[in-house]
Amino acid sequence: MRFPRLLRFVRNPWVQDVALVSPLLVGSLFALGVSISLQTDPTGPLLLLAGALPLVWRRRHPLVVAALTVGLDVSVPIVIDSTVFLGMTSFIALYTVGRHRAGRLVLLTGLATSTAYTVSGLIDQYDPAQPGSAVPPFITGFFFPFLGLGIGQFVRLRRELKERRQLEMRDEAIRGERRRIARELHDVVAHHLSVINALVGGARTVLPPEPTPAREALEAAEGSARQALAEMRQLLQVLRADTNDGPDAATGVGASGLPGLVEQSGNASLRVDGEPVPLPTAVDHAVYRVVQEALTNSRKHAPGARAGVRVAYLGKAVEVEVLDDGSPVKTVGGGSGFGLGGMAERVALCGGRLETGPRARGGFRVYALLPLENA
Structure with a gap:
């Protein structure tokens, strides 16, 4: 990596969110300036600015940002009767909810936003003289929110699977290292302990029976060597075990x-x-x-x-x-x-x-x- 600081800066979530929102903010500010200079209605650029600005906080407060953007998107055609399109900001906010939330919360968000979009579409587009005009609001109202949430859920699950694979690879590497250490302990330490035990036992057998303290010391040393060998074997079993009970589970x-x-x-x-x-x-x-x-x-x-x-x-x-x-x-x-x-x-x-x-x-x-x- 030639530019590690630059990469860390680019990967910062806050920087990425600002970079995502910047084109929308710049475009809305430019349109606002043009409308003011031409003395035209600035409602459209102001709505774009109001819909894009909350996206800066979409990762920290995804539900709040989604509620603000969706609420603004569904109320504009009814209250202001404007043709400005805020669907992109709502789609990004719904994607963020699916990306960073899971389970029942995502489903409830989808149902609430779908209902809001359907009701808004019916109020804006439904004509009693044409019953078929109610079909498009239903289709669009349910398809649009669940599409954004579904893409976010797909990306989240894919990320979790990748992290799980990485975790499994790390655990496998740890198990391999434990097996390698177990082989080293068995081939080196256990071998030398066995030799010490054999030498102490041999010295005890050839020692005359008279020096009692020396014989007792050799017997204690032989017993300690046997105990060390037994605990070494138990440690080898722990190192070779693939369970998650911890290193104290099999020491006996x-x-x-x-x-x-x-x-x-x-x-x-x-x-x-x-x-x-x-x-x-x-x-x-x-x-x-x-x-x-x-x-x-x-x-x-x-x-x-x-x-x-x-x-x-x-x-x-x-x-x-x-x-x-x-x-x-x-x-x-x-x-x-x-x-x-x-x-x-x-x-x-x-x-x-x-x-x-x-x-x-x-x-x-x-x-x-x-x-x-x-x-």
Whole structure:
């Protein structure tokens, strides 16, 4: 594109409407000037000007503009007895209604304008001595409005179909990219996790039984590697899925997995208040991840501390609280800080509230309130 600013200017709807109306306005103003200079009746140019000017606002207020132009068009032959033709402005206004409105509103607009044109035609053209003179007003009155509305509806539907095709093409491209990422994860990350799991398991089998802490550390590392592999496979299923349930739908973690998570932690306890109920997928996943991240931070920053996990079902919300009694220990590098940020993002996506910080009597507190209605 050599002239992007010019193209954006030309494509502006306001500019297009002004460009459409400009010839009608210039013509009516020119005719008005001529009639004034020749001292003739200026009614015709004034009517053209009055009918063309509202078209500038046809996109913003299509129904109002259509009512003004059609009302002016049908009343001129009756009230003023003028031969000026305002059908072009009315046709443009009716086309705009069909282009930017849909459904019953377009049908009602067509019926109202058709009735108005038919009545106006009958008053202006009907001769009781010639019964056949009533036929043309009926035909013209019903054909003219529905033609403009129909062309507008056709253009609108064609545009919507084009946008739908573009949306489908975009969704297909997204699905293709997800499948490509899934292949990369399977071929690279999952492979290395499998190798780590195998190496840790092999080291554990050849290690003498005496150094218990080393053996326990290797067993924990092997279990973490197996869990990472399992979650990696679940993520691959999510990436390969073509459903719109969201990335949390197939991960397989939720409030039901909290007992196993707390037991695996080894230094935490779980308390459930209220009657457990099925949770929405996003909330269910967020509950698990909040507890998981809080326990991970507790083990990382306060080794040996005891942690208590409380989950309360409050009817319209679920409450999650994780407390530990440890003192923070400085770690090398200070941590990335991504854990609490990711936790806050998950809670915010569910419309909930997250509170984190040190406790007055020592230790750390993580509290999340997740509403069920917003989810």
